[in-house]
Amino acid sequence: xxxxxxxxxxxxxxxxxxxxxxxxxxxxxxxxxxxxxxxxxxxxxxxxxxxxxxxxxxxxxxxxxxxxxxxxxxxxxxxxxxxxxxxxxxxxxxxxxxxxxxxxxxxxxxxxxxxxxxxxxxxxxxxxxxxxxxxxxxxxxxxxxxxxxxxxxxxxxxxxxxxxxxxxxxxxxxxxxxxxxxxxxxxxxxxxxxxxxxxxxxxxxxxxxxxxxxxxxxxxxxxxxxxxxxxxxxxxxxxxxxxxxxxxxxxxxxxxxxxxxxxxxxxxxxxxxxxxxxxxxxxxxxxxxxxxxxxxxxxxxxxxxxxxxxxxxxxxxxxxxxxxxxxxxxxxxxxxxxx
Numbered sequence: 441x442x443x444x445x446x447x448x449x450x451x452x453x454x455x456x457x458x459x460x461x462x463x464x465x466x467x468x469x470x471x472x473x474x475x476x477x478x479x480x481x482x483x484x485x486x487x488x489x490x491x492x493x494x495x496x497x498x499x500x501x502x503x504x505x506x507x508x509x510x511x512x513x514x515x516x517x518x519x520x521x522x523x524x525x526x527x528x529x530x531x532x533x534x535x536x537x538x539x540x541x542x543x544x545x546x547x548x549x550x551x552x553x554x555x556x557x558x559x560x561x562x563x564x565x566x567x568x569x570x571x572x573x574x575x576x577x578x579x580x581x582x583x584x585x586x587x588x589x590x591x592x593x594x595x596x597x598x599x600x601x602x603x604x605x606x607x608x609x610x611x612x613x614x615x616x617x618x619x620x621x622x623x624x625x626x627x628x629x630x631x632x633x634x635x636x637x638x639x640x641x642x643x644x645x646x647x648x649x650x651x652x653x654x655x656x657x658x659x660x661x662x663x664x665x666x667x668x669x670x671x672x673x674x675x676x677x678x679x680x681x682x683x684x685x686x687x688x689x690x691x692x693x694x695x696x697x698x699x700x701x702x703x704x705x706x707x708x709x710x711x712x713x714x715x716x717x718x719x720x721x722x723x724x725x726x727x728x729x730x731x732x733x734x735x736x737x738x739x740x741x742x743x744x745x746x747x748x749x750x751x752x753x754x755x756x757x758x759x760x761x762x763x764x765x766x767x768x769x770x771x772x773x774x775x776x777x778x779x
Contacts, residue, residue, distance in 0.1 A: 473755045474773065481770055501778050522568045523607050525721065525748050532720050534713060535744045541568070542590055542606040551590075552583050559610050564746075565589040567597075568605040576661060578611060578688045585665075612731040612744045616690035617701065619728040620752050621718040623776045626703060626711060628757035628769055629735070635659040635686045635695030639678025646674040649686065652695055656759060659695035663687045692756050700760035701735060709738040717745060727752025 475482050475489045475496070482489060488497040495504050526536045538559055542551055555563070563586060566576040575596070577589040586608070593606050616632045635655065637648040645667070652658045663686070667673060670684055678684055690696045703711065710730075718726045732743030754773065758766050 473753070474758075474770065477755050477758065478766075478770060481767075485774065487774065496777065498774070498778055503778065521605075522566070522747060523605055524568075526607075526609075528720060529717060529745060529748075532716075534717055534720070535739050537564075537609040537612050537744050537746060539607055539609040542608060544594075544605075548587055548590075552587065555586070555608055556583070559608065562611040564609045564611045565593070566607050566609075567593055568607050576689050578663070579665070580611075609746070612746065614731045614733040614743065615735070616696070617730045617732065617735055618692070618752070618756060619714045619730060620725070620754070620757065621714055621723070621728065622725045622773065624715060624718070625772075625776070626714055627772050627776075629701040629703065629706060630757055630760045631699040631701055631735075632690040632692060632696040633699070634688055634690050635697070637678070637684050637686065639680055639682040639684065641677065641680040643677065644674065645672055645676050645678055645684060648678060648684075649674075655692070655695050655697045657693045657695050659686045661687050661689045661691070661694050663689075692753060698756065698760040700757070700765060706735050707738045709740070710735060710743070713739050717748065721748060723748075723750065725752065726750065727756075 475487065481487075486498055489495075490497070493504075495502050497503075523539065523541045526539050529536050540555055540559060543554075561581050562578070563580040564576065564578050565580060565586065575593055577585075580586050580589060590606055590608075597604055618630050618632060619626060620628045635652075637645065637652060637654070639648065643651075649659060649662070664673075666685060666687065672678065672684055687694060692698065710732075714728055714730070717728055727749035728745055729747040729749070730739075730743060730745050732739070735743070737743070757769055761769060
């Protein structure tokens with residue numbers, strides 16, 4: 441009897457979910473990191489944080505930050521699937537790298553032949569779903585390294601019972617920029633430099649990486665081929681003042697150092713393109729990763745969007761700002777949040 445009641449309740453719940461069009465809430469990983477990083481600012485601005493209910497309150501207005509407030513599930517899907525993002529942007533004349541989605545129904549030879557015919561080396565290989573630079577391999581210059589990285593990702597997916605796609609892109613040369621667009625406005629741009637260490641003639645490369653101090657995060661995606669080109673390995677004692685580049689995956693969470701880029705130094709057509717990208721993907725907030733030799737020249741001359749993040753790190757810009765810039769950024773963000 442008890443089991444029958446449980447089954448009935450479960451059936452009622454399923455019917456309710458179907459009828460109500462329930463969509464799973466988006467979970468923000470950082471628990472609203474701006475508030476946790478700047479408690480004095482929030483207290484001064486009378487912003488009340490309720491971590492239990494995942495809400496922020498100010499002037500009688502209470503809003504949730506752990507629900508669909510930022511982006512809805514449909515728009516998140518387009519950003520979580522990097523190949524879908526690139527397709528949508530390309531269809532709307534937004535510059536993206538030439539790309540190919542590895543066809544798991546075809547054998548390796550057929551895939552490689554198509555890539556050789558339609559893409560140019562060097563290439564980038566990455567999972568279509570992923571964050572923080574995990575699983576990305578850059579500067580692939582031959583078929584052997586290409587298939588090796590693809591097989592690595594396939595084996596990793598099989599081990600975790602995941603069926604994500606694998607994206608192969610032409611590698612775009614240039615500097616790496618992160619642009620955060622929120623509610624139709626650009627609220628910050630930073631340049632992300634390649635993660636590095638500097639030697640002291642005493643410690644090995646491995647020790648220097650473990651003591652990495654040039655950004656908030658330690659590098660986790662380290663390019664061994666890049667180390668070889670610099671004639672070092674993890675056990676090499678690095679000479680004093682010698683700079684070793686660890687990776688070309690210039691992700692904040694991979695140890696990239698940051699530089700603030702004032703909006704008045706960015707070409708107006710690029711600013712318009714970033715806002716339009718956010719609009720095309722139907723986002724309230726997005727973190728756009730853009731590669732260009734010079735962000736002051738228009739994207740249609742040189743530059744491409746390589747990725748758009750649906751849950752961008754909202755704190756990233758504050759690490760590159762001075763005091764006044766941080767205050768202006770926080771004022772802008774929270775004013776938009778509550779309006």
